[in-house]
Amino acid sequence: MLVASNLQKEYPSGAGTLAVLKQVSFTIPQGSLVAIVGPSGSGKTTLLGLLAGLDVPSSGTVSLDGVELNRLTEDERARLRGEKVGFIFQTFQLIPTLTALENVQVPLELRGDFGAPERAKMLLEHVGLGDRMDHFPSQLSGGEQQRVAIARAFSNSPKILFADEPTGNLDGVTGAKIVELLESLNKSSGSTVVIVTHDLTLAERAGRIIRLRDGDIVEDRTTSATPPVPASSTAR
């Protein structure tokens, strides 16, 4: 479960400060698929950064699985990310010098898992890239790169997965396939998935939509999409 309480993020601006997020609070139960939407500058990415422990709030707290992120040091937050958090980025953010397989291995290797290569192979086969494992990112299409990124995000069986505009750099058809893949992994693994997006069609496929404007939550509603079934099983 992810709990955000009174999250406030301010940046110095001229003589004063600029509040990018204003007292934002919500709770996301384990296994949910949630979309955070809003126009540019509404604070979506800032919120994602705070929820994932990439940044610290000016005030308020984020608690993941009962662990309050503010109380952790940067390295402790990094370890927590390695254990419980997965990421998917708009620009894929694969490490260009590593092959697809090696990219998927990275989170496991940083944790020191013995079976990193085997699990990475299994995940790549699961996302349909069994024959592209030894390719470098530059040798893959955008859709393929995003599938590698999804395999990487699920490699450490995360409790929660954050996706920042996962279809933003893809054409419509490829984007749809990526969303289907995310949904299926969400269902099969029981991971919470938080998607930040502009794409309202994509957002409507989530069970819940949180809408931001100027740093405030202006809407928090469930959708007609089938709510994900909280699963006790994990992707492993």
Next chain:
Amino acid sequence: MTARWRWIPSLAWRESRTARRRLLLYMSSISLGVGALVAIDSIADNVSAAVRLQSRSVMGGDVSFTSDTRYPDSLKALLDSLARTGPTMATVVTFTSMAYAPRTQITRLAQVRAVGPTYPPYGAVTSEPANLWGELQKRPAALVSPSTLISLDANVGDTLSIGFSQFIIIGTTNSVPGDPGLASAIGPRVFIAEQYVASTQLLGFGSRASFETLVRLPDGVQSPQWVEPIRARFRAANIRVRTVVQQEENMTEAISRLADFLGIVGMIALLLGGIGVASGVNAFMNRKIDTVAVLRCLGATGSQVLAIYVTQAALMGLAGAAIGAAIGVAIQFALPVALEGTLPLDVTVQIVPKAIGVGLAIGVWVALVFSLRPLLALRRVSPLQALRRDAEALEHQRRRDIPSHLVNIALVASVVVLAISRTDNWRRGILVALGIGVSLLLLWGSATLLSHLARRLVAQRLPYLLRQGVANLYRPANQTRSVILALGFGAFLVSTLYLVQANLLRQFEVSAQAARGNLVFFDVQDDQRVAIDSIVQATGEQAVSATPLVTMKLKSINGQALDVWGAAHALPRRNWAFNREYRSTYRDTVVVTEQITAGKWFGGSGTDTLSEMSLEQGLATDLAVSLGDTLTWDVQGVPVAARLTSLREVNWGRFEPNFFAVFQSKALSTAPKMFVLVAAISSDTVIARIQRNVVLRFPNASSVDLSLLRATVLEIIGRITLAVRFLALFSLAMAVPVLFSAVAATRRDRLREGVLLKTLGATRAQIGRILLAEYALLGMLGAFTGMLLSFVGAWALVTFVFDGQFSPALLPAFLIAGVMMTLAVAIGMATGREVFRETPMAALRDT
């Protein structure tokens, strides 16, 4: 290793995949520095090993007794009695004489070594044909050095006249213990048996010869202990006593001093490489920010990230150092070939694992410690950078960042420890480290000043392109400091090296060029002078000068015996200046090779009844005498007193007769004397004719053809100059990767900026001019600040280390600065070529 570290080495290796070449290029900045250190240490080790093995055969024995006169009978008897207790004694008399080959009618000044039957006590003489050494004792035969045969145009089997005696040349010598290769390369050598010296009639009154007895001690007897009880008696008779231990110490000390100097040069080269590494790794780090941000998102801790990139830097540092070690070994093997014949001993070139190990270790350490500073910043890469590019790439550095402070301390400590280990003297090491630190601070300061000035002075009325170029010097992410530091330090190193060597060589070159005559006759007796003069004049040429030589010894100072005077003035008990035999002259004018530094030249004191004399200033210090003192000399039995009225600085390097003591003519004109005649002869054939005619009439009058000697000296200077140019080129070559690394640090910013300008409509030529303005300014300031610093550095080295007089060689220094500036512009423009190549779209998408 805990589980979290298990994969780090392999992840580091895989992640470096596409960056290895680039990282290796940055790390190659240290290669030449490591190469220099490995080469210097290896050669020093090889030469020292050769000294240890061969010092006995270089000296010729365990103990040597050398005198300028024959030994007194009492000491001869002492040596004979000692010889009966076990040691082997061997004698050699060395003197210079004209060697004349009647068949070719060529005459050359040669060193004659007349050897006793047991010479040499150590080692063996090799000759061509073989096994001829023993023949010398059986008949009037001579073995000569190959250079003697060449200079006389003679063959084996020819007759050789030495003084009033004739010898058959039976072969040539390849190596003779006690006769170093360099000396025999310069001067021709003739070996005869000692028993035939008398027949040459050359060792008469006033002749210069050296009488040496070499002792081979029985096994197990140590030379210092053996010689100690008798040393004082020989010294009292002005006989120099040397042991093989001293010889070894002297030789290894000279080698280690030379190695120290070159080691400092190598170390500075390595530090310059370190600056290159730091700049290069900084550039590398900038390229890695995105990857690090992703790694941080995926759970990498700061220390894991640091470990990944430190591993990469260490591996590439090791590769850079290994390339350097290979270069060093190549130099080690190439150098003896280049110096063949000039080394005093046979140096066996062998790989020295310790030198390679030390070179590698120092190289990797320098690469690591200089990499760590920029790499530490990777710990501060925000994972937010993976989400959005506008996030501040680096979190602010905490003021109390202990690792950063530790790295700074390690950097300073490394420089100090390296300097101390290279100079073998902590005080000198700290001074060298301070010098390096001050130079870097000055360069840093001038770069900061340039940045400020650029901000102040960039005026709207400047043309746009120039304004852009100048503005690049102070904008955020400018490269002013890194380029000026690398370039300035490089220029400083190259220019200092060149200036020091040029100053040292200049003295020799000037003296070789400036001699007034080219044919010099030594040891000309008073009654031979007119005859030789007429032989010269008969060829239509002129004698330039005739300098009288009077042999004398110092007897007393201000009426006090020398030991009393020495004790009163706290002079060393064995003062060389008290004991030596002086060859002085008299004249009434100052010559071009000397300068009065105190007092007045003769005739200044007016009514003095005593004759006046002038002393070389160093000798006056050693004798503790000052102007007005009276020195009494023993001129072949006759006491001659003279008042010291002037001191002179003498340029001993000139090919002119120079003297410690010069007297007023009236003091010595009636004393027994010899002359040095100098003639200026226009052609080689006339020189040969005069030499032949003089030696036929006066076999004791030696002459030397200075044009030959000058050519030899100039050739040696030429060789050294070539070595210096090689060293300068070597250093310049080293500046290339360093500059490349410095410029690379801001390559991405330049690329982005250039492409943005292109998008806004700038042409390639306009962007080129902006880059040109920026790099020309950087190059000019860096190179010229380095050049100015090099004047200070070279002055300090020449004045305090080499005891010389510094004169700034402006033209070469400007030339070096110009080359460095051009290099900076060329590298800057070459790095900027991507701006020309990239389309605006592609670049904007990527950056």
